[in-house]
Amino acid sequence: MTTNSDIVNYSDTENRSALVAVKTHIITGFLVFLLMMAAGATMRAAQGKLAGVDDSLFYQIMTMHGVGVVGISGIVGFSIMWYFLRQYVPLNLKIFWINFYIFLTGVVIILASIFVGGYAGAWTFLYPLPTTSLGVWSVGAAIGFLSGLLLIGVGFLILLLDIARGLLSRYGSLARALGVTQLFGKDPLDTHHPTTVTISTVVLIVDFIGIAAGAVALIIMLINAVNPEFKPDPLLVKNLIYFFGHVIINAAIYSSVPAVYELLPRYTKRPYHTSKVFYAAWFVAVFTIMGVYPHHLYMDFPMPAWAVIAGQVLSYCSGLPVMIVTGYGTLMMVYRSGIQWSTPAKLLVLSIFGWAAGGIPAVVDSMMAFNSVLHNTLWVPGHFHFYLLLGLLPMIIGFTFYLFSTPEDEANPPLIEKLAVYTYVTGVLMLVLVFLTSGAHGIPRRWAVHMDPWVPYAQWGAIAGVLVTLGLLLFAVRVFTKLPKATDPALEYSRH
Structure with a gap:
């Protein structure tokens, strides 16, 4: 059983340094998300003939927007998971920083390849597009883009290895950390087993495999860029890329979920107890997260029928186990709890709604009959903007406000926080509705120029x-004004 004596003890200096590292990740995340949102609004304005944007620049912005959102979601999500996980297993702060610096280096390389080299092949870098641009960008720009992505992946793999080391040093095996030994009766049920440990183990397994697959694809394409005589199987490379892409963006959400499990019990004054149902749901998630990606490849007719069918079936089921457990657990924690609806509490509960509801359009798109008419339309940006902007972002913002808030702030949130919540939620719901309606009317995605209708x-x-x-800018202003007052690590370690 995990008790207070099982919590890893750190010195005040170590806690202070860790807190600075996490806050640095969070502040960087806010700045990048603001930039990515401004880029997204610019693209929509260009398509709506409200802003004059050159077509080549549009696709460069689109490439930056996609890779930027995925990358920053991953690194901020990992910072949330790392923050809570280090309470239960020993983690290396230097490696946490190393990953951050590698990430920034990769970002600089990618931005140079896009805005100096002119690369505009989208963040999915599907073979053979990066090296066959018909002169729009050079092979060198493609190599820079692919190399920057590979470098960022290496940084994440290093961090994942340290997380694996910490989990193994504490629990002896990933099965025990995941809770599988309790699920199948090898170990007695421990209802106090940290939820963060189970979730982190899931993220470790799927993200390590996913990033490794992406690294293989990137290396194959880099070899092809240097030696065009080497021609890989396009379908194999596409499978690797979409497996990587689907896993890494889902892992970004899952790595942020510990904020819900760790913080909501503190606001509701109700502990969350793990159970065999909890362990079963997260054990199943290991396979569903990795197994559903073929729904991106329905239109690739050479795909084996069994893989496509498995992708459709798993897509139906993928979100149910975890969402039922997390959603039901959230409702039970909140129901008649007398919860104080501070800004973090509102956002964390909102995130569960966004995560669940955002998955519904995704399941619709994963059905073959709908996919054949929806997949290359704006329906797809609709579903992933839904669960990123109303699922992932509220988890991140809610955690941030917890991290930077004093008890007085939470008891009496100022007007700017309330205004930020309503502005942000209104904007997201409107954006998602426009995307989904556009997709239902057959408007294509990734087109710089739109027809008059x-x-x-x-x-x-x-x-x-x-x-x-x-809305996010108002949140950011509030966070930055809190920053000078939230420098004492005891501020939130004392809450544990």
């Missing part, structure tokens, strides 16, 4: 994008 949708999307950006 599509323009009004893009214009409403631009307005919604501005509202979303404004």
Whole structure:
């Protein structure tokens, strides 16, 4: 059983240094998310003929927007998971920083390849597009983009190895950390087993495999870029890329979920007890997260039928175990708890709604009959903006406000916080509705120029994008004004 005596003890200096590291990740995340939202609103304004953006620049912005959102979601999500996990297992602060510096180096290389080299092949870098641009960008720009991604992946793999070391040093095996030994009766049920440890083990397994697959694809494409005589199987490379892409963005969400499990019990004054149902749900998640990606490849007719069918079936089921456990657990913690609806509490509960509801359009798109008419439309940005902006971001913002708040702030949130919540939520719901409606009407995604009937949708999307950006900006202003007052590590370690 995990008790207070099982919590890893650190010195005040270690806690202070760790807190600075986490806050640095969070502040960087806010700045990058603001930039990515501004880029998204700009693209929608260009499609709506409200802003003059050169077509080549549009696709460069689109590439930056995609890779930027995925990358910053991953690194901020990991910082949340790392913050809570280090309470239960020993983690190396230097490696945490190393990953951050590697990430920044990779970002600089990628930005140079895009805005200096002109690379505009989207963040999915599907073979053979990066090296066959018809002269729009050079092979050197493609090599820079692919190398920057590979470098960022190496940084994440190093951090994951340290997480694995910490888990193994404490629990002896990943099965015990995951709770599988309790699930199958090898160990007695421990209802106090940290939820963060179980979730972190899931993220470790799927993200390590996913990033490794992405690294293989990147290395194959880099070899092809240097030696064009080497021609890999396009379908194999596409499978590797979409397996990597699907896993890494889902892992970004899952790595942020500990904020819900760790913080909501503190606001509701109700502990969350693990159970065999909890362990079973997260054990199943290991396989569903990795197994659903073929729903991205329905239109690739050479794909084996069994893989496509498995992708569809698993897509139906993928979100149910974890979402039922997390959603039901959230409702039970909140119901008649007398919870004080501070800004972090509102955002954490909102994140569960966004995570669950955002998955519904994704399941619809994973059905073959719908996928054949929806997958290359704006329906797809609709579903992933839904669960990123109303699922992932509220987890991140809620955690941030917890990290930077004093008890007085939480008891009496100022007007700017309330305004930020309503502006942000209104903007996101409007943005998602425009995306999904556009997709239902067959408006394609990734097109810089829109036909006249599509323009009004893009214009409403631009307005919604501005509202979303404004909402996050209000959150950021509040966080930055709190920053000078939230430098004492005892501020939130004393809450544990």
